[in-house]
Amino acid sequence: MAVRFGLEGRVALVTGGGQNTGLGIGSTLAAYGAAVVVNDVMSERAEAGAAAIREEGGSAIAMPFDITDYDAVLSGVRAAEQEVGPIDILVNNAGLPIGGQMLPFLDSKPAAWRPYIDINIFGSLNMMHVVLPGMVERGWGRIVQISSGSGSVASRGLGGSMYGAGKAGIEGAVRHIATEVGPRGVTVNTLALGLMEKLRETIAAGDSPVIDAIWQGNVMGHLGTGEDVGAACLWLCSAAGEFVTGQTIHLNGGSFPGR
Template identity: 45%
Template sequence: MQQQAWVRHSTHGRRRIGVSMFDMAGRVALVTGAGQGVGAAIAAALAARGAAVAVNDVFTDRAASMVAAVEAAGGRACTAVADVTDEAAVRAMVADVERILGPVGILVNNAGIPADGIALQRFTETVPADWDRFIRLNIHGVLHCTHAVLPGMVVGGWGRVLTITSDSARTGEANLAVYAASKAAGIGFIRSIAKEVGRSGVTCNCIALGTVPPAGFDPGADPDRLARQLRLYPTRRLGTPADVAAAVVWLASDEAGWVTGQTIAVNGGFSTS
């Protein structure tokens, strides 16, 4: 919805005249794990508001397909193929993105292990080798990407760092102890760097998700299980990628400039603590 033209002075003396709410023209966003699912929805939503979007994925074809979709809708995008657990690969990726699109002002740490790749298992039945992929992706991946783009945001006097986490990080989850711990680490990290860079115009927040089914989810496959699950949600529905993307757009905008160090639950009321 178009808003009436307005004038705003930021804390850093910038003036934006005649822009509509959530306008991101001139911003560059890097979204990890954006070749499909929630990440793809986030990339599309940011592009729809005018941001140039770097689509990260470990698979070239998925990233390229998403870039084509953004460009077909009139947006600007580029592929950013890299494994975020590889620090050198992340630095090379960011250098390429900034050469093509410009300095990264919005980072969305979204890359994660798909739900169908996470097995429920009691902690005492796991071994350290089972923990590694959660730690590498949910902790090291977030650290690598943030470390690569944060100095440029500080120098530029504006930035948004967003990490997609899970309600399991806030409430705990039986049989998912290491996954929950790795997601909780992201929350502690974001809270800490928010205090380091806030005076530079950079905000850092997390979005904690309830259940967002993957593409191809068939609600009729196990109706009894679905009914039990829905009873946990006051909204009586599961989440969608669009629900997550809407929260990202707000937190990545100028309008959320006084929100930092927070974990915003997008979970249909599953947990209000």
């Protein structure tokens, strides 16, 4: 039997989809036939991301809202559904708070903890809570949670305690939510990413020993791209991925932070 990777007729919403990883995901899903809703808290990024996908020949609309605000999520998702139809695929990609700073835990203040938890846990839960009832009712849906190796292992010197807490927390929720919705035709999985090319470009070699160490641990000799993540999303979100749920899959060029 032919394995089916096409997404024709599906509607996919990608949070934080205006740039970098999220844009690579949206662009890949659109290339395989999905109509893509590009969400971003920065409206100009959402618009630019949707325009970039359309320039490539894909179908995309921009839907800016803040995923940490439940009411904004509800009205943003409903507005998108009015325009392009029910959400079949959700990629919870937004996970780096605007202006968030990684700090050693002992140097941090409580106010600095919340953004990582808000975006990764509450933001992702808000999105899932709003789109899942429709998926369950229609008997088909796909959710991909974007996480990081930081949810599984620590990197000395990264200052990633709250980032890791947010990622590990949502990975735990994903596993349990998958058991609730699997029998209704919905899969929920996590992709835990290693260091991505775009981030490495912004941090020069030698400026961050921890980033250099992660890079040196990469056995493939190149860092991740949005398209690499998009390809994994395509597999999980197509008919080909229907036997996979509740999993955390590491996409990191063979490297693992802290190893």
